[in-house]
Amino acid sequence: WLEPHFVSRHSGPPARDRLFVFLAGSYALPTVYQDIVRTAADEGFPAVGLRYPNSWSVNLDLCGFSTDRDCHEKARLEILDGVDASGLIEVTPVNSLSNRLVRLLEYLDGLEPEAGWSSYVRNGRPVWERMIIAGHSQGGGHAAFIASRHEVGRVVMFAGGADLFFGRGFAPWLGSHVTPSDRYWGFVHLQDTAQAFLGAWQILGLGEFGAPVSVDAAVLPYGGSHQLLTGLAPAVPGEYHAAVVADAFTPRDALGRPVYLPVWRYLMSWSRPRMDFDGDGDVDDQDMARMLTCARGAGVPVEPDCRPCDLDGDTDVDQADFGVLQRCLAPGGTWIDSDCLD
Secondary structure (H helix, E strand, O other), rough: OOOOOOEEEEOOOOOOOEEEEEEOOOOOOOHHHHHHHHHHHOOOEEEEEEEEOOOOOOHHHHOOOOOOHHHHHHHHHEEEEEEEEOOOOOOOOOOHHHHHHHHHHHHHHHHOHHHHHHHHEEEEOOOOOEEEEEEEEEEHHHHHHHHHOOOOOOOEEEEEOHHHHOOOOHHHHHOOOOOHHHHEEEEEEOOOOHHHHHHHHHHHOOHHHHOEEEEOOOOHHHHHOOOEEOOOOOOOOOOHHHOOOOOOOOOOOOEEEEEEEHHHHHHOOOOOOOOOOOOOOOOOOOHHHHHHHHHHOOOOOOHHHHHHOOOOOOOOOOOHHHHHHHHOOOOOOOOOOHHHOO
């Protein structure tokens, strides 16, 4: 596991205060996923593709046929922290994912102390709550597993998270996590055993934020769904599993750009605006109508059902709340996120 990491950031202080960490799939190197890391940097995140121990498939090689119900959890814990949890692999604390991430950030801080790399390390441990942990396949599973044990800023699973026993259900660890479900996001190809991934995502709680949405016909912001699908042909025929994020397999437009750029940006940065009262992912005339039904004027206590419309928190719904909503108001279906208030 001595191959290089992949790092991308724009010059000057980061525009966003979260670190984007990408974890490769089984056997793959960080350089296989340069486009997604560069996209994160373009979005203002300092971004790293981490080299970590991944010389096996957690499902196919280690646990899919195991009778140990905790097999996946033990393997992922050893990869994450280097504890002697699994008899199937050997990962030392020095080689663990967590230690490699800390050492990379310390190294980068030595090169660029002005970039703030050290702010993502505290007492020799990653500051998970200030990180977006994303990954493909096994890496997506690690992202979800990290979020099960530590509160992270966001989880993005590209064809990942489906730890299962073949024909015998999902790994128990999926049912408990300290990171809230609204921070989990997933993207998978319809021809890549999508039902397995969708099943795992339901356990993680992604279904609470809308049904799965195909990005092929929908427009941003995809109804605010946390579960995205595609059926587009991969750049290499048959490579559905890698097509959603790996450079060589992602379909491209006439200019050579990944067609999933808008999807990637959505997955790593979109958050629902508070004034999206009907939960359809935009702030439009329907949300304005909802506020009109709740408006009673300054000083009149807001009714319980209308509390979401009290956007300035002063216990009424009045002209000031309309002013907040209007800063984000746009035609239906327009990409809007919580940054509209900045």
